[in-house]
Amino acid sequence: MKKWAYLLSGIVIGAVISTSGSALAAQVKSLIGKQVTGEYTVIVNSVTLADKGAIIDSRANIPVRAFADAIGAEVKVTGKTINVTTNAGSKETTTPVDPNTVNIFIGKDKQSLEASKKLLEDEMLPPIIKDRAALADEIDKLKKSGSTEGLKKKEDQLASYDAQIEKFNNELKQVEAALKALQK
Template sequence: MKKWTYLVSGILIGAVVATSGSAAAAQIKSLIGQKVSAELTVVVNGKELPNKAPVINGVTNAPVRAISDALGADLQLEGKVINITTNETVPSVSNENTNSNQNSSSGSTTTNKYFGISEKTLLELKESIENNTLKPTIEGRNQILAEIETIKKIWDNPDLTKINKQLAEYDEIIKNAEEELRLVNEALEALGK
């Protein structure tokens, strides 16, 4: 009787091991044999990397080793974990200032996504928001306002529905850009600027 028990137990254990092994293999093979739909060029700090980033099933797979080497980071593979470390230090600011800020108009606390970003990147972002978003949007909005005044002088009851819709879109873009700029300026202040 004991022999049959051992035999049945062995068969059951073998079935469990065989099934879990094929499930693990299915996970490992998930990208193997999949079609690469595109290859993207990777640029780090203005320098093009020789490695491409393949797009597989709509997901871009960046070359981690090449990127970490280009950034001067140390990459270590420990089991199934990739550890990347840099020599860059995050500015020492208390958790109160780092994780949240007080929105004075609403009294609510929000997270500033720009804390911990380098000063150079923040200054570039600030310039981009000011010159590439705010300035042209405000100019476009002002142009529409001038056109409205011209239309009002020519027609008695003009239909301004489309124009007012476009004005509202400009107002929303300006509002969002000003909030982004406020967060960038707040992060710069935290760095001592």
């Protein structure tokens, strides 16, 4: 009888240990094996990153190296730890850099620059230009009909499209200048 009691208690203890291990593993969050459910363009300080962000498990994930480069931070990888350091902790005061005067694409590799150029030319500019043209037509129709309902809001939206187009065109010029600098 004692043998059966030992056997039964061994089975119970084994079951408890095996289920507690899987419960502990369920608490550890990992992205390994998770499905990417979306992809987004990442814009930092009015500059579009060449690498896209991803939505994994309903959370936004951005490319650390590209993001750190955009904000002027340093990235160090040690083992499975990524350490991002900015100048915010230093005693030196830095002035913000205007992305229209400093070419942030200088120093990037050719493949990254070509990907940025393709992204701007094929994915960023065309839909905004198309939407801007449709909105401009709509504003013209409203003005011809004499209706002022919603006109101010549409004109503000048109100005926003113009600003985005100008920003993307400036980035495209910077990418092309960086590509020319690589060819020298």
